[in-house]
Amino acid sequence: MASTLDQLVDKVRENRIWRSIFRSGTGQSNLHKSLVVQQNVFLHLFSIKARKRTLEFRATWYLGALTFGTFAILVITGVLLMLYYHPSVPQAYADMKDLQYVVSSGVFLRNLHRWSAHAMVFLVFTHMFKVFYRGAYRTPREFNWVVGVILLLVTLLLSYTGYLLPWDQLAYWAVTVGSNIASAVPLMGAKIRFLMLGGTAVNANALLRFYVLHCVILPLFAILFIAVHFWRIRKDGGIYAGDHSSEVSS
Amino acid sequence: MPEGAKSKPVPDRPEEMGRRQFFVKIGAGSIAAAALGTAAFSYEYLSPNVLYEPSPIVDAGKPDHYPPDSVTLDPQTAIYVVRTAEGFFALSAICTHLGCLTAYKSDLGMIACPCHGSKFNRDGVKIEGPAPRPLPWLRMWMSDEGNLMVDRSQAVAIKQLVRI
Numbered sequence: 001m002a003s004t005l006d007q008l009v010d011k012v013r014e015n016r017i018w019r020s021i022f023r024s025g026t027g028q029s030n031l032h033k034s035l036v037v038q039q040n041v042f043l044h045l046f047s048i049k050a051r052k053r054t055l056e057f058r059a060t061w062y063l064g065a066l067t068f069g070t071f072a073i074l075v076i077t078g079v080l081l082m083l084y085y086h087p088s089v090p091q092a093y094a095d096m097k098d099l100q101y102v103v104s105s106g107v108f109l110r111n112l113h114r115w116s117a118h119a120m121v122f123l124v125f126t127h128m129f130k131v132f133y134r135g136a137y138r139t140p141r142e143f144n145w146v147v148g149v150i151l152l153l154v155t156l157l158l159s160y161t162g163y164l165l166p167w168d169q170l171a172y173w174a175v176t177v178g179s180n181i182a183s184a185v186p187l188m189g190a191k192i193r194f195l196m197l198g199g200t201a202v203n204a205n206a207l208l209r210f211y212v213l214h215c216v217i218l219p220l221f222a223i224l225f226i227a228v229h230f231w232r233i234r235k236d237g238g239i240y241a242g243d244h245s246s247e248v249s250s
Numbered sequence: 251m252p253e254g255a256k257s258k259p260v261p262d263r264p265e266e267m268g269r270r271q272f273f274v275k276i277g278a279g280s281i282a283a284a285a286l287g288t289a290a291f292s293y294e295y296l297s298p299n300v301l302y303e304p305s306p307i308v309d310a311g312k313p314d315h316y317p318p319d320s321v322t323l324d325p326q327t328a329i330y331v332v333r334t335a336e337g338f339f340a341l342s343a344i345c346t347h348l349g350c351l352t353a354y355k356s357d358l359g360m361i362a363c364p365c366h367g368s369k370f371n372r373d374g375v376k377i378e379g380p381a382p383r384p385l386p387w388l389r390m391w392m393s394d395e396g397n398l399m400v401d402r403s404q405a406v407a408i409k410q411l412v413r414i
Contacts, residue, residue: 173350173351173365176348176349176350177348177349177350177365179349180347180348180349181348194297195293195296195297198296198298199298199301199303200301200303201303203303204302205298205301
């Protein structure tokens with residue numbers, strides 16, 4: 001049974017169309033396994049080899065991978081929520097309520113988006129603490145720590161901009177308070193608040209700006225820096241194995 | 251090899267820039283100018299010139315709608331109309347801490363903010379909490395039709411009462 005399944009998989013992988021897409025072909029040799037990673041546009045960000053102990057649970061608790069998992073869920077559910085959501089006053093609130101009570105599976109998708117957002121913020125912080133207490137931020141990984149801090153800020157901004165979109169009392173007053181905190185910046189605080197809200201109060205312009213930031217600008221920044229973050233793991237000699245002295249830089 | 255064959259001829263004025271350097275400088279200069287222009291354009295584009303926001307001038311209605319010795323909040327316009335024995339004045343209902351809408355607690359006789367617990371008396375003076383300034387008094391006048399008018403954009407330093 002298992003062998004016939006393997007034969008079928010091999011047959012598919014030797015198929016001409018398959019081979020035209022995935023050039024690495026079949027085979028169990030180290031070369032083939034390397035080529036699978038190296039010749040794939042997404043996987044080539046990662047190293048073709050990893051130390052076994054860096055893949056164990058205790059090395060990372062898989063916090064980075066879990067964070068990326070929540071981000072993937074947020075992108076998928078977020079795009080689906082956009083199909084029913086109008087970023088206008090007062091339609092936004094009604095659309096949010098429709099998603100909860102009228103749209104099939106709407107409440108599931110909205111709650112999945114909401115809980116994943118909370119989980120992502122939590123996981124980003126735990127990932128950061130894990131990296132910090134393991135000392136994995138040290139040379140040669142100091143730049144990737146900086147990229148991580150940028151990703152933390154992008155995550156918090158995504159969280160904050162998403163908070164306004166339900167357009168309920170909680171959202172309205174939270175963003176009123178948040179934008180007034182921004183206006184406490186010396187000299188240009190009032191101007192920052194004005195640009196952020198597109199006006200002098202949390203209103204239709206603010207909702208539209210937060211929507212565009214939340215759905216387009218910030219996710220693009222996040223994807224860009226996530227790509228750099230992953231690629232730098234390979235460039236900095238793989239995931240920190242814990243033994244600082246035996247490292248080779250590549 | 252003779253000495254002179256390898257070395258290039260020394261330019262007459264070594265401080266003079268070459269053609270390539272000149273064009274590099276021109277190119278870099280234009281890119282810098284374009285970047286500055288783009289920044290200025292972006293800033294202008296992101297600052298709306300027309301705001302479709304409610305007018306700062308509020309018609310608060312006839313004075314006799316307000317009972318004597320009362321503090322009345324209009325949550326839509328975020329102003330208090332205070333009627334004392336001597337006359338009327340208007341107070342902003344926006345907390346000076348982080349912009350939440352305050353509420354008048356008639357049982358305590360004070361104005362309280364739900365967000366971070368600032369409390370003010372009915373003259374807007376802070377009693378406790380994180381608010382850095384008192385609630386501002388707003389310019390109030392009587393219209394020709396006999397309505398109380400308030401300009402939310404104009405805080406008044408001198409506390410004047412509108413008498414009727």
